[in-house]
Amino acid sequence: MQNMFPTLTTLTHAFGGCSPFAQHHSEPQSQRIPSKWLARHELYPAWSIGDDGKNKAAQLSDAAVAEFEKASSKAQEKVGKIEMYSPKFYAACTIGGVLACGLTHTAVTPLDLVKCRRQVDSKLYKGNFEAWGKIARAEGFRGIYTGWSPTFWGYSIQGGFKYGGYEFFKKFYGDLVGEENFHKYKTVVYLTASASAELIADVGLCPLEAVKVRMQTTIPPFAKTTLGGISTITGKEGFAGLYKGLYPLWGRQIPYTMMKFASFETTVEMIYGYLPGSKSDYGKGAQTAVSFTGGYIAGILCAIVSHPADVMVSKLNANRQPGEAFGAATSRIYKDIGFAGLWNGLPVRIFMIGTLTGLQWMIYDYVKIFMGLPTTGGAPPVEKKN
Template sequence: MPNLFPGQHTLGLAFGGASPFSRKADEAPLNQRSKWQANHENYPIWSAADDAKNKAAKLSDAAVAEFEKASSKAQAKTGGIELYSAKYYAACTFGGMLACGLTHTAVTPLDLVKCRRQVDSKMYKGNFEAWGKIGRAEGIRGVFTGWGPTFWGYSVQGAFKYGGYEFFKKFYADLLGEDNFHKFKTGVYLSASASAELIADVGLCPFEAVKVRMQTTIPPFARTTLGGINYIVGKESFGGLYKGLYPLWGRQIPYTMMKFASFEKTVELIYGYLPGSKSDYGKGAQTAVSFAGGYIAGILCAIVSHPADVMVSKLNADRQPGEAFGAALKRIYGHIGFGGLWNGLPVRIVMIGTLTGLQWMIYDYFKIFMGLPTTGGATQDKQKS
């Protein structure tokens, strides 16, 4: 009895042209094809993945072209920037302002929870619970409590920190001479970053005082940065804005010393491990190295500076008017103990690691935009070669 069902060969001839997965190797010769079979040479196989890749490549190429165009215009307006000139330090200052102001503002929700948990470790069990409670009570504005003083304060601090670091690094390197600089460059990085941060914190301190009080009082004692400054000055005079300066130096100077020195060393090690020299790598690769080096540096400096960060939050939130700095420090430490100095550390590691990585990436990308080399990376041997 003949088979009533078509065989595999017959099905292949009838429907092979309708399948997007057919291969040319499996196609029958032209004289053996069914009249219903499509000509594959006229209908190439379409791939959604390839289409997406092609579109992404076109967008990337367009973005690079726009970046190059804008970069060329900016460099033409500045007339070219000579290394270590006044224009160079001005560009580094502006790049630092962008890097710190934007990134610190973006992580305000994390900073809000960190500060509140440092003041009262039992207030929230976790970040998501905290954001949920704050959002239900105050809306999205409540989750970003303190963004105003954060933006202004860290823009000022970033400008003086990065611009000052570039200035002091060159200043101390010139004092030592080239040969001694290569021998003691870690000391130069530490000294330059400490000098820059000492000045930067004077600009940051008033805004930090407003930010911490705004984030640790429920409801916030002020809604705007200027309102917070006026309130503190009215209650405690101008000195009330600077009563947290010493603990701020205690937090920020070690933090910045670790941030810059470990970044320089990490980036140097990365380029030393990679084949070729730093100049062999493109802009994207160099900024990726900056992000990686910044993230590692951020983890280290978060750990080093965390106890001082807790004390800054406590002093700005709990210090009584007219109370001496030493007395306030002793009272707060007696209340929280050594373990309390480490409240909120995991959150701060994530926050500072991401923050520092993004800061270095933005800062070095801006330097590239202005036609300047990225920060660090070349070892002495590769420089000589």
């Protein structure tokens, strides 16, 4: 009796590459006769959209890399070879810090706006989307970016001093303790160098941070421009009014930066330690991917460590009375909000700072690559065998 079911060979010829069964061919592919039942792929261009998209993305990526290499070569020719730890090196690191911090902090202004307002009044909004909706309806789309100008200028200044200063102090303290002790106590060097850099950087950030926080926490904003905000504060409180938040800013930023740099260096070292081969075996793209990963992890830790101080900075800049002492203002605010209030807005800040810190390290290391310098961090030193 003839079998009424189709054989595997018939199914294979009928459905071509769509068959879920394994295909076994003894003859070479070039000698196979295609089935007349096979669909003509040229009649169905939608089938290849995915492949076309991948090919175009690869072409764009290759073109972008080529343009980056071309621009990098021109910049290096114009500047000349940059020796490590030379004035040119520190200048390049400073520029990298300006771009890394200024651009990223400005980009997350909408998140920062909601965070600051919820820290000052936790009942103001129930969530981010509700907040942005209310702000957009009341103040227009520009209202969502309230405070972007002092944010950009303040964190550009801070970023330049922070990253450039960190590279300087890391070398300074490393030379002070000697090479052998540096490898033994490198985490202490990272912590000390980052704290020293941030101490200076915050002096440049503080006036603009005061303007930013007041812009974001007063409804409607007390000033429309950065210069207008500075004039308003100095007119009412004098020049000292711009720096009344310096101590809490140090309390927030110094632990934040110490965690940011030390945990980044440690995380990047661990990543390269787990990866096969050494850091030099990986291309620029892979190295910056490691920088982003290390930066994101560092950012999460930074957000947790510095969040109570961040809440106090927002409260002091928004609610401190003229002439009120720092200690008295801090005690008054703590009585109002309690310990739990110090953690208002933490989930938003973890997401914001994690993303922001990862992007900062990626941008910073891209600038280093652009100028022909090695990326930050690396694998642990190879132990010398006796």
